[in-house]
Amino acid sequence: MASVFGAKVGGSTPRRPARGRGSSLREWRWRDRIVLLAAWAAGLMLCVVAGAIVLYMAVRGIEYLRPKLLIERPQVSLTQNGSGGFLDPLLGTLLLTAIGMAIATPLAVCTALWIVEYGRPTALARLVESSVEVVAGTPDIVIAIFGLAVFELGFLGPLSSSAPNGLVVGRSFIAAGAMMSLIALPPLFVATRDGLQAVPQHMREAAFSLGKTRIATIRRVLLPSVRPNIATGATLGISRIIGDTAIVVLLLGNTLRLEGQGQVPGWSILRGTGSSLTSYVFYNSPAGEGRAPQKAYAAAFLLLAFVVALNWLVGRIGGSRASGGMSGPMLAP
Amino acid sequence: MSTYPTILDTQPEAANEPGHGREGSFGPTLVPPARPLASVSTLNPEQPLARPEETVTVGVPPVRTIVVDRAPVPVAPPAARESIRLSSAPGPERLTLEQVSVSYGPKQAVNSVSLPIHQGEVLALIGPSGCGKTTLLRTLNRLTELTPSSARSGRVLIDGEDVDGMPDTRLRARVAMVFQQPNPFPMSIFDNVAFALREQSRKRPNRRALEPQVIDALKRAALYDEVCDDLSRPALRLSGGQQQRLCIARAIALRPEVLLLDEPCSALDPISTGVIEDLIHELRRDLAVVIVTHNLAQARRVADKVAFMYMGDLIEYGTTQQVFEEPRATRTRDYVQGAFG
Ligand SMILES: Nc1ncnc2c1ncn2[C@@H]1O[C@H](COP(=O)(O)OP(=O)(O)OP(=O)(O)O)[C@@H](O)[C@H]1O
Numbered sequence: 001m002a003s004v005f006g007a008k009v010g011g012s013t014p015r016r017p018a019r020g021r022g023s024s025l026r027e028w029r030w031r032d033r034i035v036l037l038a039a040w041a042a043g044l045m046l047c048v049v050a051g052a053i054v055l056y057m058a059v060r061g062i063e064y065l066r067p068k069l070l071i072e073r074p075q076v077s078l079t080q081n082g083s084g085g086f087l088d089p090l091l092g093t094l095l096l097t098a099i100g101m102a103i104a105t106p107l108a109v110c111t112a113l114w115i116v117e118y119g120r121p122t123a124l125a126r127l128v129e130s131s132v133e134v135v136a137g138t139p140d141i142v143i144a145i146f147g148l149a150v151f152e153l154g155f156l157g158p159l160s161s162s163a164p165n166g167l168v169v170g171r172s173f174i175a176a177g178a179m180m181s182l183i184a185l186p187p188l189f190v191a192t193r194d195g196l197q198a199v200p201q202h203m204r205e206a207a208f209s210l211g212k213t214r215i216a217t218i219r220r221v222l223l224p225s226v227r228p229n230i231a232t233g234a235t236l237g238i239s240r241i242i243g244d245t246a247i248v249v250l251l252l253g254n255t256l257r258l259e260g261q262g263q264v265p266g267w268s269i270l271r272g273t274g275s276s277l278t279s280y281v282f283y284n285s286p287a288g289e290g291r292a293p294q295k296a297y298a299a300a301f302l303l304l305a306f307v308v309a310l311n312w313l314v315g316r317i318g319g320s321r322a323s324g325g326m327s328g329p330m331l332a333p
Numbered sequence: 334m335s336t337y338p339t340i341l342d343t344q345p346e347a348a349n350e351p352g353h354g355r356e357g358s359f360g361p362t363l364v365p366p367a368r369p370l371a372s373v374s375t376l377n378p379e380q381p382l383a384r385p386e387e388t389v390t391v392g393v394p395p396v397r398t399i400v401v402d403r404a405p406v407p408v409a410p411p412a413a414r415e416s417i418r419l420s421s422a423p424g425p426e427r428l429t430l431e432q433v434s435v436s437y438g439p440k441q442a443v444n445s446v447s448l449p450i451h452q453g454e455v456l457a458l459i460g461p462s463g464c465g466k467t468t469l470l471r472t473l474n475r476l477t478e479l480t481p482s483s484a485r486s487g488r489v490l491i492d493g494e495d496v497d498g499m500p501d502t503r504l505r506a507r508v509a510m511v512f513q514q515p516n517p518f519p520m521s522i523f524d525n526v527a528f529a530l531r532e533q534s535r536k537r538p539n540r541r542a543l544e545p546q547v548i549d550a551l552k553r554a555a556l557y558d559e560v561c562d563d564l565s566r567p568a569l570r571l572s573g574g575q576q577q578r579l580c581i582a583r584a585i586a587l588r589p590e591v592l593l594l595d596e597p598c599s600a601l602d603p604i605s606t607g608v609i610e611d612l613i614h615e616l617r618r619d620l621a622v623v624i625v626t627h628n629l630a631q632a633r634r635v636a637d638k639v640a641f642m643y644m645g646d647l648i649e650y651g652t653t654q655q656v657f658e659e660p661r662a663t664r665t666r667d668y669v670q671g672a673f674g
């Protein structure tokens with residue numbers, strides 16, 4: 001019936017070419033053809049750039065990356081051969097990630113829980129949300145310089161390293177990790193908040209109507225429901241920490257090796273300075289002082305591999321959510 | 334002892350044709366459409382333009398009569414049902430509503446409703462959409478308090494005790510609720526039921542100790558036989574009907590005195606509905622059951638008492654037979670005969 005109807009209309013008015021998939025390019029207007037071509041070119045260019053980065057780094061990385069680089073400590077040296085491996089920067093990256101996430105995860109999850117489950121007074125809730133947005137939009141170098149100002153305060157001296165004359169220089173794993181938590185917090189917060197908002201209201205009411213308190217509901221119903229969201233947010237946060245340079249350069253002291261501070265084992269490392277893979281790449285790149293570009297390429301490849309792996313992990317977590325909903329493998333305790 | 338007044342609607346409204354609104358046509362009878370199908374002449378090119386509404390009716394079968402109004406699966410032979418019904422004498426009065434009114438901001442959702450709810454009988458709340466059934470039901474375990482704009486007046490007594498005087502967690506453990514959408518928690522079948530039994534936020538006090546109670550609840554919810562092989566399966570892998578029975582199991586695990594059901598079968602197929610209706614029949618021996626339903630046939634099948642609400646008012650309250658067969662109010666008659674709603 002519709003086709004009869006359509007044919008009638010089509011017969012009485014001049015036929016207009018429908019633009020879209022399936023219609024022949026020949027029928028298109030010139031302007032449309034150019035726009036389509038531009039869109040194609042833009043997409044292709046992006047593919048080429050991404051491919052080039054991955055390929056170039058892969059070729060260089062595989063060329064220079066040796067297992068022994070991962071376990072050798074770096075050396076200050078004038079020659080490439082004498083500069084050692086990058087065990088310390090690797091440990092530095094891991095340590096920073098651990099500190100940053102240990103601070104950011106509880107903060108972000110609690111904030112999201114408060115916003116979604118309590119959210120009162122509304123004005124305060126809105127203020128908190130905009131604060132997270134401000135933090136998310138602040139360039140990392142600004143966060144770093146602010147962190148420096150904070151940790152140089154005298155009474156925070158025990159948290160960072162100090163010069164031999166007792167002057168607090170505000171550089172340590174603790175200082176850098178604390179600031180790193182700020183750049184990991186926004187994605188974690190947003191993912192958790194969105195996950196909580198997606199839990200249907202009757203789910204909470206079901207728990208309440210079993211005589212459960214709000215806290216019990218949060219702990220046993222809501223948090224298990226949003227675990228995949230937290231995992232996604234955490235993965236995004238980790239990749240931001242791994243990729244950050246500014247905070248390392250300003251707040252970690254950027255010493256090639258882990259330099260302990262004080263006598264207490266473990267704590268001395270946290271109070272001490274070090275470097276990360278990103279700052280190591282910078283240091284050894286032709287722009288830095290290290291002059292060991294091969295090491296830089298190897299470390300950069302490792303960095304890229306980390307980030308690609310994390311992205312893949314985010315995709316997998318998201319994918320399992322899309323297909324299985326909340327019934328992921330995390331359910332049975 | 335107060336009597337519960339029914340508001341008699343005395344407006345001389347014309348009664349509609351009895352009993353042939355929506356329940357009359359069961360089975361796959363193809364009822365001919367009211368209007369003749371658009372004739373072939375619509376397609377005639379001589380005719381300038383077919384009117385759209387005519388073109389729509391072409392060849393559209395009256396799907397409603399086939400699919401929606403399928404005869405309900407008989408849950409128990411009528412004779413057996415009758416004997417169950419006669420054997421259950423209404424038990425003690427469990428919940429008492431005295432002049433309960435609820436409003437959301439300026440909007441009055443429930444107006445001064447007074448009702449008794451007895452153990453051993455099923456009370457069905459019926460009425461058109463938006464008349465306040467859900468609101469009234471949620472008032473009984475104080476869930477309406479979660480809506481910031483809501484306000485309640487009047488008294489709700491459980492075993493003679495004012496519900497406002499007790500902690501809401503204790504009240505809700507005594508007045509359990511099952512929702513329209515099956516909503517098992519994202520955990521295993523066992524943990525769903527055990528969660529209800531456990532102390533507030535404790536994770537697992539003792540699995541072994543809880544096991545008999547969990548199994549008992551699952552059995553009473555007529556679910557145990559279907560899931561007994563693996564209780565650690567995630568509850569979300571169950572079918573909708575099984576999930577709903579799990580929600581009932583969870584609700585009755587704490588041995589509440591009252592069970593509130595808000596359209597528990599509206600997301601389910603006829604077979605699961607039949608199973609749940611049988612279950613409600615079984616459960617009412619130990620509990621007072623209040624069920625909200627839009628399905629009048631279901632209200633007839635499961636309820637002992639029926640309360641008809643309209644625009645927040647309780648229009649009529651009486652036994653199922655009385656409300657469906659000799660309604661006193663015109664509005665009730667119109668509603669149960671399918672004239673509106
Ligand atoms: N959270 C709320 N805030 C404001 N008004 C509400 C809220 N919940 C319900 N209402 C209003 O209260 C009235 C009664 O709603 P209620 O949900 O109790 O109706 P109902 O009888 O359960 O309807 P249905 O059969 O469609 O489920 C409606 O007019 C509705 O608009």
Ligand SMILES: [Mg+2]
Pocket residue numbers: 466467468
């Ligand atoms: Mg409702």
